Amino acid sequence: MTALLEVDGLSVTFPATAGDFRPVRDVSFSVDRGETLCIVGESGCGKSLTALALMGLLPKWARRDARRLELQGRDLVGLTERQLADIRGRRMSMVFQEPMTSLNPAYTVGEQLSETYRRHYLSRRGVARDRAIYLLETVGITAAASRLRQYPHQLSGGLRQRVMIAMALICEPNLIIADEPTTALDVTIQAQILHLLSALQKRFGMGMVLITHDLGIVARVATRVAVMYAGQIVETGTVDEVFANPLHPYTQALLRCIPVPGRVKRGEHLGSIPGAVPTLMGDLGGCHFRNRCAYAHAACAPDPILMNEVTPGRGYRCVVPAAICAARGHGAAA
Amino acid sequence: MTDVVLEARDVHCSFKVSTGFMRPKRLLRAVNGVSLNLRAGESVGLVGESGCGKTTVAMMLLGLIRPARGEVRLDGLPMHELDQRDIARRVQPIFQDPYSSLNPRKRIADIIALPLRVHRMGSTDDRRKKVVEMMDMVGLSPRYADSYPDQLSGGQRQRVAIARALIMRPRIVICDEPTSSLDVSMQSQILNLLLDLQRELGLAYLLISHNLAVVEHMAVRAYVMYLGRVVEETDSEQLFRAPAHPYTRALLASVLTPEPGRGVPDTHLGVAYANSIDPPSGCTFHPRCTKAMAVCSTIVPHPVTHGATRHVECHLYSEAPNPAPV
Amino acid sequence: MADPGFPPDTLGLVPMPSRRAVLSRRVFSHVGLLIGAGLIAVIVIMAIFAPVLAPYDPYAQDLSNRRIPPVWHAWINDHHKASWAHPFGTDRIGRDYLSRIIYGARISLLIGTLAMLISGTLGTALGVAAGYFGGRIDMFVNFLVTTRLSLPLILVCLVIVTLFGGSITTIILALGFLIWDRFAIVMRSVTLQIRNLDYVTVARANGCSSAYIIFREILPNVANALIVVATIEMAVAILLEAVLSFLGLGVKPPLPSWGLMIAEAKTDMFFDAWLIGIPGIALFVLILAINLVGDGLRDVTAPERRA
Numbered sequence: 001m002t003a004l005l006e007v008d009g010l011s012v013t014f015p016a017t018a019g020d021f022r023p024v025r026d027v028s029f030s031v032d033r034g035e036t037l038c039i040v041g042e043s044g045c046g047k048s049l050t051a052l053a054l055m056g057l058l059p060k061w062a063r064r065d066a067r068r069l070e071l072q073g074r075d076l077v078g079l080t081e082r083q084l085a086d087i088r089g090r091r092m093s094m095v096f097q098e099p100m101t102s103l104n105p106a107y108t109v110g111e112q113l114s115e116t117y118r119r120h121y122l123s124r125r126g127v128a129r130d131r132a133i134y135l136l137e138t139v140g141i142t143a144a145a146s147r148l149r150q151y152p153h154q155l156s157g158g159l160r161q162r163v164m165i166a167m168a169l170i171c172e173p174n175l176i177i178a179d180e181p182t183t184a185l186d187v188t189i190q191a192q193i194l195h196l197l198s199a200l201q202k203r204f205g206m207g208m209v210l211i212t213h214d215l216g217i218v219a220r221v222a223t224r225v226a227v228m229y230a231g232q233i234v235e236t237g238t239v240d241e242v243f244a245n246p247l248h249p250y251t252q253a254l255l256r257c258i259p260v261p262g263r264v265k266r267g268e269h270l271g272s273i274p275g276a277v278p279t280l281m282g283d284l285g286g287c288h289f290r291n292r293c294a295y296a297h298a299a300c301a302p303d304p305i306l307m308n309e310v311t312p313g314r315g316y317r318c319v320v321p322a323a324i325c326a327a328r329g330h331g332a333a334a
Numbered sequence: 335m336t337d338v339v340l341e342a343r344d345v346h347c348s349f350k351v352s353t354g355f356m357r358p359k360r361l362l363r364a365v366n367g368v369s370l371n372l373r374a375g376e377s378v379g380l381v382g383e384s385g386c387g388k389t390t391v392a393m394m395l396l397g398l399i400r401p402a403r404g405e406v407r408l409d410g411l412p413m414h415e416l417d418q419r420d421i422a423r424r425v426q427p428i429f430q431d432p433y434s435s436l437n438p439r440k441r442i443a444d445i446i447a448l449p450l451r452v453h454r455m456g457s458t459d460d461r462r463k464k465v466v467e468m469m470d471m472v473g474l475s476p477r478y479a480d481s482y483p484d485q486l487s488g489g490q491r492q493r494v495a496i497a498r499a500l501i502m503r504p505r506i507v508i509c510d511e512p513t514s515s516l517d518v519s520m521q522s523q524i525l526n527l528l529l530d531l532q533r534e535l536g537l538a539y540l541l542i543s544h545n546l547a548v549v550e551h552m553a554v555r556a557y558v559m560y561l562g563r564v565v566e567e568t569d570s571e572q573l574f575r576a577p578a579h580p581y582t583r584a585l586l587a588s589v590l591t592p593e594p595g596r597g598v599p600d601t602h603l604g605v606a607y608a609n610s611i612d613p614p615s616g617c618t619f620h621p622r623c624t625k626a627m628a629v630c631s632t633i634v635p636h637p638v639t640h641g642a643t644r645h646v647e648c649h650l651y652s653e654a655p656n657p658a659p660v
Numbered sequence: 661m662a663d664p665g666f667p668p669d670t671l672g673l674v675p676m677p678s679r680r681a682v683l684s685r686r687v688f689s690h691v692g693l694l695i696g697a698g699l700i701a702v703i704v705i706m707a708i709f710a711p712v713l714a715p716y717d718p719y720a721q722d723l724s725n726r727r728i729p730p731v732w733h734a735w736i737n738d739h740h741k742a743s744w745a746h747p748f749g750t751d752r753i754g755r756d757y758l759s760r761i762i763y764g765a766r767i768s769l770l771i772g773t774l775a776m777l778i779s780g781t782l783g784t785a786l787g788v789a790a791g792y793f794g795g796r797i798d799m800f801v802n803f804l805v806t807t808r809l810s811l812p813l814i815l816v817c818l819v820i821v822t823l824f825g826g827s828i829t830t831i832i833l834a835l836g837f838l839i840w841d842r843f844a845i846v847m848r849s850v851t852l853q854i855r856n857l858d859y860v861t862v863a864r865a866n867g868c869s870s871a872y873i874i875f876r877e878i879l880p881n882v883a884n885a886l887i888v889v890a891t892i893e894m895a896v897a898i899l900l901e902a903v904l905s906f907l908g909l910g911v912k913p914p915l916p917s918w919g920l921m922i923a924e925a926k927t928d929m930f931f932d933a934w935l936i937g938i939p940g941i942a943l944f945v946l947i948l949a950i951n952l953v954g955d956g957l958r959d960v961t962a963p964e965r966r967a
Contacts, residue, residue, distance in 0.1 A: 002390050042517040042518060042519060043517055086467055113419050121446065132462070168436075186384055186544060187546070187585065187588040187589065188383060188584055188585060188588045188601055188603055189591075190588065191588035191590070191598055191599060191601050192601060194551065194598040195599070195600050198598055213517065213518065214518075214590070215518065216547075216589070216590030216591055216592050217590055217594045218592070219590070219591070219592040219594045219596075220590050220594070220596060220597055220598045221598060239594040239595075243592060243593075243594045244594075253519070254519065255592065256522075257518045257519050257522035258518060258522070258592060259522075259525070259547045259550070259551035260547065260548070260576050260591050260592065260593075261546070261547055261550040261589070262574070264551060266550065266551055266552075266554075266570065267529055267551070267552070269526045269529070270522035270525055270551075271522060272519060272522045272523045272526060273519040276487055316446060396865045397865070398861065398864055398865055416868065418864075418867030419867035420864075420867070421865075421867070422865060422866040422867050425865075426866075427861070429858040429861070429862070430858075431858060434857040434858045435857075435858035435859050435862060436859055437859045437881070438881065439880035439883075440880075440956055448863065448866060449866045451869075452863075452866045452867055452868050452872075483761075498862070555933070612833075618764060
């Protein structure tokens with residue numbers, strides 16, 4: 001069986017006179033049904049643009065290239081805007097970060113929910129309404145029927161994000177792309193929303209791409225992980241592999257940066273990554289992490305570093321053999 | 335202990351907010367009787383979700399809002415009798431967003447020197463020397479002195495904010511979410527810096543945060559706030575080992591540590607959310623509480639000491655009414 | 661950190677260009693701004709050096725040379741009187757039209773600039789005070805703005821001119837005290853936004869005076885918005901002067917105001933259209949130039965722009 005989503009060699013380029021800005025470079029991954037792929041990275045690493053590129057929602061002046069971009073075996077490259085609109089919402093849908101700005105303040109929750117459904121199924125008003133109520137109940141909103149008449153500003157942040165999720169699910173898509181769905185929310189609400197997302201994903205057997213900067217979320221939600229740095233995926237693997245045995249120096253450094261109650265002693269220094277993320281203009285040549293890496297040496301440049309595949313689905317982008325990398329990462333493992 | 339440098343005694347604060355077009359203004363009780371203290375050289379956490387009143391508490395501790403009831407004491411003196419400049423010599427803030435905390439039209443050196451200018455300390459050359467010294471201390475290259483904030487990264491901006499807060503050598507720093515808008519790698523650098531500076535300068539920190547892992551790492555003691563009240567006060571260790579209040583438990587369960595295989599816990603908090611305009615009767619947490627009893631919706635719990643927990647406001651721990659669970 | 665064999669390469673760490681470099685690059689790549697600034701420069705030079713540039717005295721009447729058409733009539737319909745002696749022709753009492761247009765620029769710019777400065781000072785002071793202090797001051801300023809907006813401009817000017825006579829000073833003061841509303845509204849909302857930013861809170865926590873906060877922390881950050889409103893209001897003032905003069909409520913003859921020139925020419929509109937056309941085009945070019953500069957400045961000084 002082919003994978004649900006198959007991405008091979010995805011790049012995003014913003015042409016500019018001073019030199020092309022290339023925030024996403026040759027990104028490849030696949031997502032199966034019932035699987036959650038977490039793309040994790042810091043701000044500016046290209047993870048959000050990857051999501052927008054998948055949905056075909058990039059700004060008009062951006063250029064998207066891919067060797068392969070398939071959803072359920074159907075090629076997404078070269079579709080017209082209309083064909084794409086048929087797929088968006090129906091086959092794959094997106095949950096955005098800021099629930100306040102992603103809901104239209106001028107329409108009620110009910111109107112916005114049933115709009116998507118009626119766009120794809122051309123059903124009667126009543127059917128769409130029943131469906132909207134059913135979904136609001138599914139995402140844990142009580143008194144759903146009365147909520148339909150409310151406007152987004154009458155709901156709290158957590159409820160708005162639930163509505164967003166209901167809206168994404170209303171046509172039973174096969175793939176959900178969630179871009180930092182809980183970053184704007186409080187911690188307790190975050191836990192609730194993530195709990196809900198995982199439960200719904202299992203229940204409907206969907207594939208999910210979750211984009212986040214929070215390693216805690218990755219560890220708890222992901223089936224597989226892709227670590228992004230400076231436009232590239234630098235490490236992939238199952239969540240257990242990546243957290244127990246991080247191979248890429250960036251992943252290792254990142255894991256050392258977060259305080260974990262009970263593991264890092266209070267008041268002790270946390271790990272840190274010196275230096276700054278490179279500007280993603282033109283060709284960077286060699287390893288993108290080499291200016292911040294503790295182990296950088298002459299072999300890191302100028303030739304581009306390829307993904308080393310350890311086992312199928314488990315890879316890292318570094319010139320050093322896996323055994324040495326694993327030994328270095330020993331202290332960082334969770 | 336006598337070395338309490340900053341203390342809030344039963345402070346209250348409310349705002350008038352409009353609830354909609356043509357509707358009467360209503361009272362939002364942002365802070366509803368909070369007491370807390372900070373000792374010299376100590377880090378204390380103040381934990382709670384947005385809207386729980388923790389930022390209002392910070393404003394009162396900085397002398398920017400006068401409590402409607404109760405008082406804030408700084409070095410044993412009532413805050414409202416002190417001049418704002420006297421307060422600034424002892425307490426300084428660091429805010430969450432390093433983008434809005436630096437004036438984009440000022441040079442870095444001028445931003446850091448602001449407190450010195452206000453207090454007319456030293457000549458221009460003296461100030462410049464101090465600024466360079468301070469930049470060095472927070473790990474900023476002095477070549478940024480004449481740059482503008484938009485030429486710096488988020489982490490560097492937060493270093494500027496820290497330098498500005500410390501240039502007067504205050505004894506207390508109120509850090510309002512100092513790292514929550516930063517990337518993971520920047521967050522760890524800033525936390526390390528704050529720890530080093532504390533050791534070097536003997537600072538006391540009030541660390542306001544929603545991130546319990548950060549609080550646990552930095553602070554020895556923590557206050558947990560819910561809807562304008564401190565519902566639990568305890569040592570950090572106790573907080574993580576045996577949280578007493580059901581809200582603290584939910585908060586702790588929501589901390590997602592990077593441990594694969596544990597999944598996302600169900601906090602059982604329900605979708606009812608905290609509204610400080612219309613706070614629930616009795617214990618304000620009861621609509622979301624998994625352990626709610628009949629008494630919780632009618633009677634406000636009183637603070638009690640429970641074992642190693644210094645202070646908890648919950649009927650589970652009060653001796654007197656001992657009703658059966660609902 | 662890196663071993664010695666590994667050269668510390670730049671790795672895309674593009675050095676941040678200086679503020680001035682960014683600004684000048686933006687200015688010189690903004691065509692509208694350059695055109696507008698060029699046109700304004702020409703008109704300003706014209707106004708300043710009017711006595712040198714004008715070929716005749718703008719008030720000198722020459723009744724033997726009335727209604728001479730502009731020079732291009734000599735080429736188009738071979739008009740025997742049109743010549744380079746009067747490039748824009750003469751009006752109905754024989755005054756040189758080019759000289760009057762050149763001197764007219766003085767009046768338009770003088771009235772536009774001064775009225776804009778007066779209204780700008782007034783409106784900014786009110787707006788910033790309302791936004792910064794809030795409460796009763798805000799309510800009072802809002803009341804003033806509403807009152808001002810309910811006054812019909814032309815009718816108020818009519819009253820003022822009947823009471824005090826139509827001198828340039830009267831017009832400048834009348835306009836200055838009438839068109840401050842946009843300044844007040846824009847400055848109030850911008851100040852409200854900035855007032856809640858953390859750097860203002862830090863200044864307050866350090867015991868800075870309100871004056872320091874307003875002048876050093878807030879005003880530098882509202883400058884962008886202020887410049888844009890100022891250009892709009894200047895254009896409005898110039899147009900209003902022309903309208904008032906056209907209606908006979910503005911400056912009095914024989915001053916060479918462009919609006920007045922149009923008014924004087926309206927009886928001849930169907931016979932000698934250039935008498936209206938030339939001052940009309942002058943007015944159009946000046947207003948267009950000011951608006952181009954205003955739009956340009958807004959684009960150029962905007963903090964974030966597509967790279």
